[in-house]
Amino acid sequence: MLWLWILLGLAAVVVLLFVLGYNRLVRLRNEVDTGWSNIDVQLQRRGDLIPNLVEAVRAYAAHERAVFESVTEARAALQRASGPAEAADANDVLTSALGRLFAVAEAYPDLKANTTMLQLQEELTSTENRVAFARQAYNDAVMNYNTQRESFPTNMIAGPFNFQPAESFVIERPQEKEAPKVTF
Secondary structure (H helix, E strand, O other): HHHHHHHHHHHHHHHHHHHHHHHHHHHHHHHHHHHHHHHHHHHHHHHHHHHHHHHHHHHHOOOOHHHHHHHHHHHHHHHOOOOOOHHHEEEEEHHHHHHHHHHHHOOOOOHHHHHHHHHHHHHHHHHHHHHHHHHHHHHHHHHHHHHHHHOOHHHHHHHHOOOOOOOOOOOOOOHHHHOOOOOO
8 A cells, every 4th residue: 555655656746747847848938939029029129210210311311322222121121030040130131231321321420410310329229239138138048948948857848748949049240249330
């Protein structure tokens, strides 16, 4: 009779560990999803600022059409991005295009002193900081989730219940790992 109680106790411990491990994986996966949503919100905010920025510069530099088109195309690509890797690539292209736009703006002293331009510069800088913070929080959540997913004993739960690895938001181009320099 004692062996039956021991067996039932061990079975209860195994079931409890299974439930706790499964719930932890679900919580961590949800943190990854929330982290990605936060990045998406900040990238959308950044994308919403860009048309105003382009219009402010366009008023002064109407002949710089190629620069405006590259910024517009890069913004559209970022909005179409469907995952962290695609968004990171689109973000790289947009950052580069914004750098060219700011170079054009540098050539116009009146634009550099324009109140609207200064306000847009401040908002863009703030947004870049928010994107960096959201990216760090997301990547931390991805690391925690992937580590838990691959660790014993939860790895025995992750496989059968289809907990897929999460993808980090990584900037691939070394020259663009820093926030764009915005000077007017």
